[in-house]
Amino acid sequence: xxxxxxxxxxxxxxxxRTAAQLRIIIAALDLFTEHxxxxxxxxxxxxxxxxxxxxxxxxxxxxxxxVLAVAEFGLVPLEMALDAAEAERSRAxxxxxxxxxxxxxxxxxxRMVSALxxxxxxARLLADHAPFRELMDRQDRVLIGGHEGAEARLRAAMxxxxxxxxVGHPLVADVDGATLRSQMLDLxxxxxxxxx
Amino acid sequence: xxxxxxxxxxxxxxxxRTAAQLRIIIAALDLFTEHxxxxxxxxxxxxxxxxxxxxxxxxxxxxxxxVLAVAEFGLVPLEMALDAAEAERSRAxxxxxxxxxxxxxxxxxxRMVSALxxxxxxARLLADHAPFRELMDRQDRVLIGGHEGAEARLRAAMxxxxxxxxVGHPLVADVDGATLRSQMLDLxxxxxxxxx
DNA sequence: GTCTATATGAAGATAGAC
DNA sequence: GTCTATCTTCATATAGAC
Numbered sequence: 470x471x472x473x474x475x476x477x478x479x480x481x482x483x484x485x486r487t488a489a490q491l492r493i494i495i496a497a498l499d500l501f502t503e504h505x506x507x508x509x510x511x512x513x514x515x516x517x518x519x520x521x522x523x524x525x526x527x528x529x530x531x532x533x534x535x536v537l538a539v540a541e542f543g544l545v546p547l548e549m550a551l552d553a554a555e556a557e558r559s560r561a562x563x564x565x566x567x568x569x570x571x572x573x574x575x576x577x578x579x580r581m582v583s584a585l586x587x588x589x590x591x592a593r594l595l596a597d598h599a600p601f602r603e604l605m606d607r608q609d610r611v612l613i614g615g616h617e618g619a620e621a622r623l624r625a626a627m628x629x630x631x632x633x634x635x636v637g638h639p640l641v642a643d644v645d646g647a648t649l650r651s652q653m654l655d656l657x658x659x660x661x662x663x664x665x
Numbered sequence: 666x667x668x669x670x671x672x673x674x675x676x677x678x679x680x681x682r683t684a685a686q687l688r689i690i691i692a693a694l695d696l697f698t699e700h701x702x703x704x705x706x707x708x709x710x711x712x713x714x715x716x717x718x719x720x721x722x723x724x725x726x727x728x729x730x731x732v733l734a735v736a737e738f739g740l741v742p743l744e745m746a747l748d749a750a751e752a753e754r755s756r757a758x759x760x761x762x763x764x765x766x767x768x769x770x771x772x773x774x775x776r777m778v779s780a781l782x783x784x785x786x787x788a789r790l791l792a793d794h795a796p797f798r799e800l801m802d803r804q805d806r807v808l809i810g811g812h813e814g815a816e817a818r819l820r821a822a823m824x825x826x827x828x829x830x831x832v833g834h835p836l837v838a839d840v841d842g843a844t845l846r847s848q849m850l851d852l853x854x855x856x857x858x859x860x861x
Numbered sequence: 862g863t864c865t866a867t868a869t870g871a872a873g874a875t876a877g878a879c
Numbered sequence: 880g881t882c883t884a885t886c887t888t889c890a891t892a893t894a895g896a897c
Contacts (some may be wrong), residue, residue, distance in 0.1 A: 487862095489863095494740040500854050504785070505786075505797065507701065507704055508703055508785065510889075511889090511891080512890075517758035520863065520864085522890090522891085523864065523892090523894095524863050524864070524891085526892070526893080527862065527863070527892085530892090532890090532891070533776065535784075545813065556706055560679075570852065584785060587785055589701035589780065589783060589784065590784065591698070592783060604877090613836075619837070619840045619845075620848055621874075622836040622837055622840070623837050623845065623848055623852065627831040627834075627853075628826075628827070630827050630830025630831045630834060632824050632826075634823075634825070634826025634827070634830045638792070638826060639801075639816055640805055640809075640819070640821055640822040641815070648815055649819065652815065652816055652819055653819060653823070654822060656820065659859075660852075663855075685881095706872060706873085708872075717882060718872095718873085718874085719874090719875085719876095719881075719883080719884095720880065720881045720882075722873090723881075724880085726874090728872095728874095730872070780862095
């Protein structure tokens with residue numbers, strides 16, 4: 470399965486970040502997870518690091534830029550998972566790599582994933598910002614595979630939602646990570662394979 | 666399948682609402698869908714109806730109360746679907762009724778469902794407010810059925826997430842409602858049935 | 862890179878008149 | 880049920896010193 474990399478090629482992994490910026494990103498990620506983006510003020514971020522609002526503004530000119538930086542940082546693992554999946558030769562292998570990585574990441578960061586995936590601000594960002602849309606497109610391409618038609622797209626949409634939404638569901642809050650990971654991967658792969 | 670109705674029995678459907686309150690609820694629902702709860706101010710709600718903030722405050726003392734009223738209003742259809750599902754005698758029939766209704770509702774109100782399900786404020790409300798938790802519990806009970814163990818709960822969590830998250834996914838944005846509804850029901854039922 | 866200080870605006874909320 | 884007017888608090892954002 471060749472990797473049809475698209476035109477604009479902004480590697481999230483190679484975006485430069487100073488130490489001060491990284492501190493802000495880490496703190497913001499944590500706060501966004503707990504309070505949502507709209508529910509997190511710059512004051513809260515500044516307090517968490519132990520600096521003033523002005524110091525935060527010195528690193529990022531607006532709150533929007535912080536949200537963007539956090540998203541760029543948080544999506545690096547997905548980018549790497551996509552690289553790995555696209556390097557596989559068969560659809561089955563690509564799916565297994567991508568779903569395995571996605572699920573591992575989602576399970577490891579349950580709270581973060583379910584909080585950020587839910588956030589309307591983040592949702593709009595993922596839809597509007599080109600580098601993110603590109604990631605989502607690559608992801609969709611792997612999930613859909615060679616198939617065409619509404620059902621293949623529906624399966625892709627549902628399996629994606631089932632993963633990112635499922636890990637945060639109260640029903641599985643007490644299931645340990647390893648179990649959740651293996652059972653979810655199993656169910657996801659079978660769902661995508663279908664009875665045909 | 667008997668309906669083991671729980672102790673506190675606040676029927677959402679029978680909560681009284683004045684005309685003025687209903688206007689607020691409708692407007693708020695619309696704005697919440699577009700901007701999220703945190704992203705919607707009382708000023709926006711007031712403007713949408715054509716009154717002042719003070720008039721809104723006369724109906725609901727706090728923003729929280731508005732969110733609550735909107736949720737109570739919006740969840741009435743789910744309550745009715747659960748009533749119908751629990752009245753069925755077999756698990757299979759109950760599942761078909763509940764999933765059929767849930768999916769129909771989710772597809773009909775794609776934008777609303779995916780926006781509100783995502784909202785952190787709504788999520789917290791559903792988790793904390795007893796009448797809502799009760800609805801979710803009834804829903805979980807039907808989805809899990811007689812089974813026990815982590816996998817049954819995981820399947821329930823995933824199918825739920827797949828439905829409410831799937832209807833709003835960009836990949837199926839151009840799929841018409843009828844197609845989406847029937848294919849999603851089919852896939853959801855098969856996912857829950859599993860290969861065993 | 863971080864600070865103090867400050868501007869500006871909008872949010873949630875209340876008092877009291879019509 | 881709706882209004883005007885007002886209050887408080889907080890958020891985003893900037894200027895300029897250290």
